[in-house]
Amino acid sequence: MKLNRRNFVKNSAILTAGFGVYGIARNATASIMPKKGKRVVVLGGGFGGCTAAKYIKLNDPSIEVILVEKNDKFISCPISNLVIVGLRGMDFITFKYDQLQKNYGIKFLQAEAVQIIPEKNQLVTSKGSIEYDRLVVSPGIGFIENKEIGYQLSLANKIPHAWKAGKQTEILKAQLQNLPKGGSVILRVPKSPYRCPPGPYERASLIANYIKRNNLGGKIFVLDPNDDVTSKGKLFKAAWGDLYKDILEYYNQVDVTNINAEKMNIETNKGNFTGNVINFIPDQKASDTAFKLGLIPEGKLWAFVDSYTFESEAIKNVYVIGDSTNTGSVGTVPKSGYIANSMGKVVAESVVASLKGEKPPKPFMANACYSMVSDSEAIWVTAVYEFDDNVKRTITIKNASGTPHERSKIDAFHQISWAENIWNDVLM
Amino acid sequence: MKKYLLFLMVFVFFNLSFAADGEKRIAAVCAGCHGTNGASVGDSIPIIGGQSEDYLKKVMKEYSEDKRVGSVMLKVAKGYDDKRIEYIAKYFSKQKWVSSNKPFDKKLAEEGEKIAVICFDCHGKNGKGMDEYPRIAGQHAFYLKQVLKEYKDGINKNDEMSLLKEYSDEQIEALANYFSSIRQ
Numbered sequence: 368m369k370l371n372r373r374n375f376v377k378n379s380a381i382l383t384a385g386f387g388v389y390g391i392a393r394n395a396t397a398s399i400m401p402k403k404g405k406r407v408v409v410l411g412g413g414f415g416g417c418t419a420a421k422y423i424k425l426n427d428p429s430i431e432v433i434l435v436e437k438n439d440k441f442i443s444c445p446i447s448n449l450v451i452v453g454l455r456g457m458d459f460i461t462f463k464y465d466q467l468q469k470n471y472g473i474k475f476l477q478a479e480a481v482q483i484i485p486e487k488n489q490l491v492t493s494k495g496s497i498e499y500d501r502l503v504v505s506p507g508i509g510f511i512e513n514k515e516i517g518y519q520l521s522l523a524n525k526i527p528h529a530w531k532a533g534k535q536t537e538i539l540k541a542q543l544q545n546l547p548k549g550g551s552v553i554l555r556v557p558k559s560p561y562r563c564p565p566g567p568y569e570r571a572s573l574i575a576n577y578i579k580r581n582n583l584g585g586k587i588f589v590l591d592p593n594d595d596v597t598s599k600g601k602l603f604k605a606a607w608g609d610l611y612k613d614i615l616e617y618y619n620q621v622d623v624t625n626i627n628a629e630k631m632n633i634e635t636n637k638g639n640f641t642g643n644v645i646n647f648i649p650d651q652k653a654s655d656t657a658f659k660l661g662l663i664p665e666g667k668l669w670a671f672v673d674s675y676t677f678e679s680e681a682i683k684n685v686y687v688i689g690d691s692t693n694t695g696s697v698g699t700v701p702k703s704g705y706i707a708n709s710m711g712k713v714v715a716e717s718v719v720a721s722l723k724g725e726k727p728p729k730p731f732m733a734n735a736c737y738s739m740v741s742d743s744e745a746i747w748v749t750a751v752y753e754f755d756d757n758v759k760r761t762i763t764i765k766n767a768s769g770t771p772h773e774r775s776k777i778d779a780f781h782q783i784s785w786a787e788n789i790w791n792d793v794l795m
Numbered sequence: 796m797k798k799y800l801l802f803l804m805v806f807v808f809f810n811l812s813f814a815a816d817g818e819k820r821i822a823a824v825c826a827g828c829h830g831t832n833g834a835s836v837g838d839s840i841p842i843i844g845g846q847s848e849d850y851l852k853k854v855m856k857e858y859s860e861d862k863r864v865g866s867v868m869l870k871v872a873k874g875y876d877d878k879r880i881e882y883i884a885k886y887f888s889k890q891k892w893v894s895s896n897k898p899f900d901k902k903l904a905e906e907g908e909k910i911a912v913i914c915f916d917c918h919g920k921n922g923k924g925m926d927e928y929p930r931i932a933g934q935h936a937f938y939l940k941q942v943l944k945e946y947k948d949g950i951n952k953n954d955e956m957s958l959l960k961e962y963s964d965e966q967i968e969a970l971a972n973y974f975s976s977i978r979q
């Protein structure tokens with residue numbers, strides 16, 4: 368596979384020029400943190416990266432692990448839909464990185480990664496460059512702009528996506544708080560593949576519940592470009608029918624043809640929609656970082672990896688996990704926090720084995736996504752996956768997957784317990 | 796003598812295969828819901844790290860055969876055949892038990908203590924469990940209450956636990972708080 372060399376060079380040129388302007392680092396390639404023993408650098412302090420860093424240390428404490436992350440805090444996308452409608456506070460989903468340092472001796476470098484120098488096994492960051500024996504990259508997702516329909520990311524302050532938790536979450540939350548009586552909300556679902564398949568439908572349910580709870584008498588229009596609800600369809604539709612009949616309107620196979628953020632209007636093949644709040648969740652691709660670092664083949668949107676080891680097909684000694692990976696090159700796993708957590712564990716064994724010159728064990732993963740359908744009831748989907756020697760991919764184990772028969776109150780409690788446990792496993 | 800040798804060989808073999816790091820991966824995926832090494836910090840999902848081995852084995856097997864009430868576990872357990880369940884039970888039983896860190900109601904716990912003696916018969920003094928009798932001391936009060944109600948209502952069927960049918964909701968609440976309050 369060919370690297371997107373042209374863009375790669377162009378981007379790194381721009382970034383290097385940028386340093387002078389911002390004065391972050393005069394010479395970004397100046398080496399910092401000189402390497403002594405074996406070292407793994409992990410880029411991205413999200414679900415995948417933190418898990419990888421922690422489990423490398425659990426598997427072999429003698430390896431030096433440096434976690435590179437541009438933000439000083441971890442803000443969880445899971446549970447952020449509850450924050451948006453006021454069921455939980457922002458503080459509930461916000462964490463520091465200090466436990467990883469304290470409990471496992473992981474070094475934390477708050478910096479932005481800008482380039483990989485493969486020949487030197489070096490990662491260039493805004494604070495200087497660091498050498499690695501192995502580099503694990505888990506940079507999350509990026510968004511696709513579509514100028515033809517008038518969608519640019521610069522619109523996200525006015526029509527937020529809230530598909531990366533943080534400032535965006537707060538913007539959408541504030542807009543909903545200001546939703547007038549009788550006002551309407553438009554939620555645009557992204558086209559598959561995107562992170563967290565049930566996420567948009569959970570959000571739609573919770574916004575409908577918010578409208579109902581507060582007697583606002585308004586509506587939510589769910590505009591979905593996909594053929595149908597992409598996850599737990601029956602269960603979501605049952606909840607919508609039972610609870611939000613006059614509030615939630617769902618449209619499938621919707622092509623947005625124009626967005627007018629001034630007039631808060633969206634034109635589509637299924638008619639025109641005007642809303643007081645527009646939550647436009649754009650189509651997705653690998654994180655801009657993955658493109659910048661040269662991990663995406665020409666003309667592709669995701670990072671291709673070896674399905675067994677997660678080593679990048681583009682750059683040796685570099686491993687890619689999490690939402691940025693091409694699904695087909697891994698198997699049948701969705702883009703979720705639980706899967707990124709699972710991949711973190713697989714890659715931890717993979718890099719530790721490779722540093723010892725051994726063959727790692729076969730990938731084994733699990734997924735679980737709980738979704739609230741109201742302020743008190745939830746549904747879920749879960750599956751266990753294993754590497755299959757015949758297809759050479761990680762696929763669902765027969766019968767070890769499914770959804771519940773109906774929504775329930777206890778699953779709403781399990782969602783919170785699940786979140787507390789996965790945060791614990793990722794960060795503490 | 797021959798028998799003994801065979802036993803020894805099997806024993807050594809099993810321990811060797813247990814030591815093989817490769818299998819850790821099938822236990823590691825549980826942590827996303829049960830916390831690292833089964834030390835669940837979310838109180839509706841049970842702590843399984845440090846739980847009794849026989850009980851873990853029995854429960855996993857029942858989930859995998861749809862012979863036990865549950866939700867997600869009825870799916871997850873089907874990824875685990877007998878050999879894997881054997882491993883999983885050993886793995887989690889060897890972890891340190893980390894008691895619940897969620898608050899409990901002190902007054903209710905005192906009430907519960909007064910009626911808990913009968914439970915010691917099977918769950919051991921102070922609810923530490925053994926063999927097929929699960930550890931209940933230091934488990935999350937929320938989970939204990941939930942599961943005791945299931946025994947009371949006959950949703951969770953077990954002869955030895957059928958005594959719960961005689962208990963009121965208040966007594967169940969008290970017992971849950973008492974056993975959860977034992978936190979060493």
Ligand SMILES: Cc1cc2nc3c(=O)[nH]c(=O)nc-3n(C[C@H](O)[C@H](O)[C@H](O)COP(=O)(O)OP(=O)(O)OC[C@H]3O[C@@H](n4cnc5c(N)ncnc54)[C@H](O)[C@@H]3O)c2cc1C
Nearest residue numbers: 411413414415437444480506507563689690703704705707
């Ligand atoms: C609303 C919503 C609800 C969700 N709910 C669930 C759920 O219930 N269950 C579930 O399993 N999943 C859920 N998800 C999906 C989950 O959040 C993602 O799948 C998960 O975060 C992917 O992990 P990751 O490691 O790939 O990326 P991320 O967690 O996004 O981590 C990427 C990290 O890399 C950092 N980074 C990127 N580029 C650079 C750079 N150049 N330099 C330094 N740092 C960089 C970023 O700052 C970020 O911290 C949800 C998502 C959304 C949006």
